[in-house]
Amino acid sequence: MAFTGAGVSAESGVATFRGAGGLWEGQPVEEVATPAAFQADPDRVWRFYEQRRHSVARARPNPAHTVLAGWQDRFPTYTLATQNVDGLHQAAGSRDVLELHGSLWRVRCLSCGRDRYEPLVPLPQLPPRCATCGAMERPGVVWFGEFLPPGAIEAAQAAAGTCEVLVVVGTSAVVYPAAGLVGIAAAAGARVIEINPAESALAELADVVLRGPAGEMLPLVNERLREA
Numbered sequence: 714m715a716f717t718g719a720g721v722s723a724e725s726g727v728a729t730f731r732g733a734g735g736l737w738e739g740q741p742v743e744e745v746a747t748p749a750a751f752q753a754d755p756d757r758v759w760r761f762y763e764q765r766r767h768s769v770a771r772a773r774p775n776p777a778h779t780v781l782a783g784w785q786d787r788f789p790t791y792t793l794a795t796q797n798v799d800g801l802h803q804a805a806g807s808r809d810v811l812e813l814h815g816s817l818w819r820v821r822c823l824s825c826g827r828d829r830y831e832p833l834v835p836l837p838q839l840p841p842r843c844a845t846c847g848a849m850e851r852p853g854v855v856w857f858g859e860f861l862p863p864g865a866i867e868a869a870q871a872a873a874g875t876c877e878v879l880v881v882v883g884t885s886a887v888v889y890p891a892a893g894l895v896g897i898a899a900a901a902g903a904r905v906i907e908i909n910p911a912e913s914a915l916a917e918l919a920d921v922v923l924r925g926p927a928g929e930m931l932p933l934v935n936e937r938l939r940e941a
Contacts, residue, residue: 714876715781716869716894717795717802717927720883720909724928725772727799746856755849759839762852766817769799770834777882777927778805780935787938792872794865796884796891798854811869813861813891819853822846828853866890873897880906880934883927886913906934 719727742761744750751758774782782805785791794811795802800818802810821828822843831841841850855861869891873879879898886892892915899905899918907919908930916922923930 714792714794714872714878714898714903715784715880715882716873716884716891717781717793717797717882718884718886719797721777721781721795721927722772722775722797722799722801723883724775724777724926725801727769727772727797727801743857746854747858748856749858751851751856755840755851759841759852762817762854763834763836763839766834766836769801769817772799772801774801774805775928777931778802778807780931781882782806783935792869792876794869794872794891794894796888811865811872813855813865813869815852815854815862817852817854820850821853822848822850824848861890869894870897873903874901876901876903878904878906880908881913881915881919882908882931884909884913886915908934 745758745761778801781793781802785793785807792811793802793807794813796814798812798814798817800816818830818832819828820831820841822845825843825846825848827843827845842848843850873894874897876898879895881895884892886895895905895915895918904921905919906921906923907913907916908923908927910924910926
């Protein structure tokens with residue numbers, strides 16, 4: 714199993730959510746990513762996400778995404794769960810990705826609940842409107858204070874509890890319940906490999922620690938696996 718965070722996409726030019734200088738219009742980005750912020754000013758929140766969509770649309774998968782996609786065909790049982798909302802795992806060829814925090818490329822109607830894929834950049838209207846009922850749509854991401862997508866965290870927890878190896882890549886491991894996957898895997902006896910430039914909050918659970926960018930470290934891990 715692989716569990717990834719923003720560090721995987723940082724080398725593709727996607728800004729990490731908790732990186733230095735994480736401000737937007739003078740406010741911490743965490744204050745934009747809440748239901749209350751959207752209720753108070755949906756235009757402002759949508760401007761933030763439209764900016765993110767523009768940035769991600771220019772990004773391309775890096776070697777870390779490529780390695781993780783390749784493991785899907787190499788191992789008979791493999792799960793990829795991510796906290797990322799950028800879709801770069803899928804762009805690299807990964808299938809059935811468990812997107813624990815949703816996707817920038819999905820929008821959901823606040824009235825009828827219609828959920829749809831929306832790759833168009835820029836959006837023709839902000840906020841976008843539902844073609845079915847005309848109501849306002851919201852970004853298809855998980856905001857602070859919201860539950861994770863139905864089925865996604867349960868599937869990830871089940872995989873973590875049965876995997877033999879958990880490769881944790883590019884996550885600070887401070888956002889729960891997603892970060893809890895590391896503890897589940899470790900408690901079940903899995904070998905935990907952490908790949909991150911800096912020590913994460915759950916580094917003590919790792920059996921193997923590789924300090925460095927994911928795009929450099931994962932290809933090295935892949936080469937060692939080929940030699941095994």
